[in-house]
Amino acid sequence: MKRLAIALLLGTSAALTACATANPAKDIVNYRGGDLKGTIEVARSAVVETPGGLPRAQAVLRNRAGVTQKFEYKFVWFDSNDMSLDEDNRPWHAASVQGRDELTIGATAPSDKAKRFQIQIRDPQGVTQ
């Protein structure tokens, strides 16, 4: 049953990647501000079942530009009602990818209620001096 759920999750992720502009709220990537759409893209993603039984998402982010891009990202997991499980608790991560390079990121679902994931990407908005 759990394997079937993971397979469904994987299938959904693949389908969402295929139609990335259909519905930003349900897309695998959600650009939360800035001008990164079209520059930082999800090259590929997968959901695997961990030995602990929870889904783990992995994604490869690709910088399509020729210069280094600095941005922030975070994973958000959603339950069967499409409500986020951990959006408030997941920190934004600062990332820097050189031109035409890729970055692999990943996150484990916080509980077995997780049905799908989303990667949120935005321009650096860090709290600085």
Next chain:
Amino acid sequence: MKRTLILVPLLAASVAGLNGCSSVQYGDATAVETVNTDFGSTDLQMIAEKMVDDMLASGAVAQISAGGKRPILFVDKIKNKTTEHVDTESITDTISTKLLNSGKFRFVDMTAVDAVMKQMDYQKNSGLVDEAKSVQMGRQLGAQYMLYGNFSSIVKNAGSTRDVYYKFTMKLTDIESGLVEFQSEKEIRKTKKKSLMGG
């Protein structure tokens, strides 16, 4: 005398002006914080996220929590080996909150033992609590596993560059057998280069 009369309103106006420039606003608690290279909120959140992600994904941890067993853990100290004052209890609080919310673990809080004993003593010996409704002694559950770890750093300064490397290691040990069932690490590098303008 005249000079004093001029200076006082000027000083008052300056203070009022300075107050006018300051502002307080609420922000995103999960935002990336890079005020300086000291240990900060983003470091704490990234460490907790990695530890919990790794622990929930671990096969060994899955074995001990299989079949809805929900093993009982207690959190021991994280040894702070850095030169900074870091509230490591705050890190373990975040980790235990996330683990508890996963529904796979239970915790006993050793920091609350004194308060619990005081309450039990009050219920048993004060004569004010109905004995039939007071809690029973000797029914607490013992922890099966201990969560603990180390937090260290390497700091290097060269010219206008400051490089700080943090390493957080967490272990889960079976109290009965002494075996380390799970271990995870998180490394963080923060570099600051002072600009010529003094920033």
